[in-house]
Amino acid sequence: MQRVKSDAAFSRACGLIPGGVNSPARAFGAVGGRPVFIERADGAYLFDVDGNRYVDYIGSWGPMILGHRHPAVIAALEAALARGTSYGAPTEAESELAELIVDIVPSVEKVRLVNSGTEATMSAIRLARGYTGRDRIVKFAGDYHGHVDSLLVAAGSSAATLGVPNSPGVTAGTTRDTIVLAYNDVACLTDAMSTHGDEIAAVIVEPVAGNMGCVPASGEFLAALRDITRQHSALLIFDEVMSGFRVALGGAQHRFGVTPDLTTLGKIIGGGLPVGAYGGRTEIMDHVLPAGKVFQAGTLSGNPLAVAAGIATLEQLRGDEQVYKRLESLAARLADGLVEQAERHNVPARVQRVGSMLTLFFHEGAVTDWDSAAACDTDRFAAFFRGMLDRGVYLPCSQFEALFVSLAHSEADIDATIAAAGEVLGELS
Ligand code: KE4
Numbered sequence: 001m002q003r004v005k006s007d008a009a010f011s012r013a014c015g016l017i018p019g020g021v022n023s024p025a026r027a028f029g030a031v032g033g034r035p036v037f038i039e040r041a042d043g044a045y046l047f048d049v050d051g052n053r054y055v056d057y058i059g060s061w062g063p064m065i066l067g068h069r070h071p072a073v074i075a076a077l078e079a080a081l082a083r084g085t086s087y088g089a090p091t092e093a094e095s096e097l098a099e100l101i102v103d104i105v106p107s108v109e110k111v112r113l114v115n116s117g118t119e120a121t122m123s124a125i126r127l128a129r130g131y132t133g134r135d136r137i138v139k140f141a142g143d144y145h146g147h148v149d150s151l152l153v154a155a156g157s158s159a160a161t162l163g164v165p166n167s168p169g170v171t172a173g174t175t176r177d178t179i180v181l182a183y184n185d186v187a188c189l190t191d192a193m194s195t196h197g198d199e200i201a202a203v204i205v206e207p208v209a210g211n212m213g214c215v216p217a218s219g220e221f222l223a224a225l226r227d228i229t230r231q232h233s234a235l236l237i238f239d240e241v242m243s244g245f246r247v248a249l250g251g252a253q254h255r256f257g258v259t260p261d262l263t264t265l266g267k268i269i270g271g272g273l274p275v276g277a278y279g280g281r282t283e284i285m286d287h288v289l290p291a292g293k294v295f296q297a298g299t300l301s302g303n304p305l306a307v308a309a310g311i312a313t314l315e316q317l318r319g320d321e322q323v324y325k326r327l328e329s330l331a332a333r334l335a336d337g338l339v340e341q342a343e344r345h346n347v348p349a350r351v352q353r354v355g356s357m358l359t360l361f362f363h364e365g366a367v368t369d370w371d372s373a374a375a376c377d378t379d380r381f382a383a384f385f386r387g388m389l390d391r392g393v394y395l396p397c398s399q400f401e402a403l404f405v406s407l408a409h410s411e412a413d414i415d416a417t418i419a420a421a422g423e424v425l426g427e428l429s
Contacts, residue, residue, distance in 0.1 A: 001390045005049040009037040025061065030398040031382040036389070041068035043408040046394055054394035055413050057403035061396075062210075062242050062267035065327070065356070066316055067408020073271050073312045080308035086300060093311065094302040100314045101269065101279060104250055107238070107259045111279030112288055113302045117241035117266030118146025120276035121204065123288075123296045124262045125150060127278070128202035128235040130294035131287050136196060138203040138234075140183040142370030142400075144211035145204060145239050145264075149174040154370065183209060183369040184217060186224045197232030202262070204237040207252035210402040211242075212373040213359035214352045222258045229261075235284070241266035241276070242402070247355035248324060249317055255355070268317075271309030274300070323407065327356035330414055331405040334358070337418030344422065345429040348377075356405040360384070360421075373400060380428060387424030393417050 013020035021027045021035060028035045037049045044067050046056045059065065066073065080093075094113060101111050114120050125137055125148065139145065141154040149170045166175070179196065182188045183205075193200065205225060209215040217225075229236040238260035240251040245268040248255040253263065262280035269275050279285060287294045300306075317323055335351045338360050342349035348364045361367050362377040362384070381399040388395050393416075396403050405414075 001052055001392070003034075003036060003048065003050050003052065006037040007034055009049055010034045025398065025401070028397050030378065030400075031385040033386055033389075035397075036394070043067045043069070044406060044410070044413050052392065054389070054392050055409070055417055056394050057405070057417075058394055058396055059404040059406055060267075060272055061401075062246060062357075062404055063270060063272045065246065065268050065404070065406055066271070066313055067406040068272075070313075070316065070408075072316055073309050076308040076312035077305055080304050083304065085305055086303055088299070091302065091304055091307070093304060093307045097269070097275075097302075097307045097311050097314070100311065100318070101265065101277060104314070104318060105240075105244070105263055105265070105279065106250055106253050107261065107263045107281070108279035109282045110285035111277050112285070112296065113307070114276040114278070114296070114298050115274045115300055115303075115306075116146065116276045117239075117264065118148055118276070119298065120241060120264035120266055120278045121145040121151060121237075121239055122148040124237050124264050124278040125202060125204065126296065127284065127288060127294050128237065128262065130292075131284050132201045132233070132235065134199055134201035134234070136177045136179060136199045137201055138179045138181060138189075138192065140205055140209075141180050142183050142212035142215070142373055143204075143206045143209055143239070145206075146241070150178050151204070153178050154180045182371070183212075183215065184221045185369065186220055189221075189224055189228060193228045193232055193234070197228070197234065200229075200232060200234040202235040202237050203229050204239055206243065207238045207240065207256065207258070208243040208247055208354045208357070210357055212370050212400050213361055213367060213376070214354060214357050214402040215367055215369070215373065216352070216354050217256075218368075219256065222256055226258050226260075235261040237262045237264065239264045242357070243354070244268060245314065245317055246357055246404070252354075268313060269310045270306050271313035273306035273309045274303070275306045275310050324355070326407060327405060330409050330411070331356040331358055333411065334405060334414045334417060337414065338421055341418060341422040341425050345425040347380075347425045347429050349425075357402040358405075359399075359402050362399065383428055384421075384424055387427060388417075388420055391420040391423065393420050
């Protein structure tokens with residue numbers, strides 16, 4: 001597969017943009033080679049500037065659950081566009097999106113819209129500190145919550161991929177109040193909270209981790225998180241930027257029946273445009289300015305185009321109870337096929353899946369935390385990624401990411417992906 005135009009585009013970009021990309025996850029740093037430049041997308045497919053077609057399992061890192069250019073989303077955007085692009089004043093559409101989130105997400109009685117998942121988690125942490133009057137926060141190694149200074153400690157996603165758990169520029173003072181624990185480790189959590197519990201403003205967790213690859217929290221861990229934070233009057237924050245509206249309509253909190261105090265959202269709620277959100281009980285959220293005193297603001301928060309795309313997307317998801325059955329069916333087909341091919345070719349690998357997010361780990365045995373994720377054969381993953389890319393399948397460009405199946409994928413797309421995986425795994429064995 002030739003990518004002459006992509007290569008030229010990357011060379012040009014590198015002279016203008018650090019690393020030639022506007023987010024490090026896209027740089028192919030973990031898989032080798034040069035990034036593919038995309039010209040357009042449609043349904044389940046990406047098309048690069050050289051005219052190559054790829055079955056897309058990035059889905060813009062999660063937002064494109066309907067597939068690209070869904071007619072309802074495009075129509076909503078065109079209608080919004082006819083009325084302008086941004087006003088800097090409130091609109092009823094923002095209340096419509098807020099109402100959808102409040103109706104669907106169990107923990108959310110009030111919600112504030114922002115522009116990214118990072119803004120959502122940064123704001124939720126500030127709110128938790130303002131609400132509790134406490135300083136310290138707990139996060140888990142391998143979880144990634146965006147590039148919030150205080151959370152860029154033992155982060156997952158591209159921070160892990162690039163081996164930059166503690167980024168230069170993040171000061172010791174910023175992370176002094178951050179405690180990092182092992183994911184899925186109840187004893188570790190219990191010990192830390194018994195020691196520090198009364199100082200802890202919040203515990204933030206990905207209830208289904210996607211940023212060390214797909215690593216679900218155990219039921220025991222989720223129950224312990226809920227019980228122990230309540231015991232110590234610390235807030236439990238579910239970072240559902242990735243899992244929200246992905247693993248179930250109501251997210252992981254609905255799928256697993258554990259209700260946090262605050263929830264952060266992003267990705268799917270913008271339908272491919274920049275939207276993040278944080279929400280929770282009214283008695284907490286009413287501490288946010290101007291209702292309360294915790295400052296948070298944003299020029300383009302609740303932007304009419306982004307909100308229109310988000311509303312259209314959520315309405316498609318809530319409008320048909322078959323949606324999540326379809327996503328489960330397609331993702332299970334893919335997962336089973338990948339497992340079968342790895343076994344057929346005697347390649348030590350494991351698939352972990354929750355709903356329509358999943359990861360093929362080049363690792364024997366379960367991946368339950370960052371230490372086990374970090375033990376994966378990332379060189380073999382890189383070779384697998386490149387082989388699949390050359391066969392027209394675009395996977396997440398890191399072992400520490402999840403891939404996403406959309407409603408636009410067909411059984412034929414899934415079966416072609418499995419066949420390609422068989423060829424590549426055969427070459428790797
Ligand atoms: P953004 O600021 O990138 O919108 O959201 C940050 C974020 C917060 N919380 C979770 C659970 C997330 O997964 C993310 C962002 N996810 C990564 C992919 N693993 C975004 C890709 C990128 O950084 O380019």
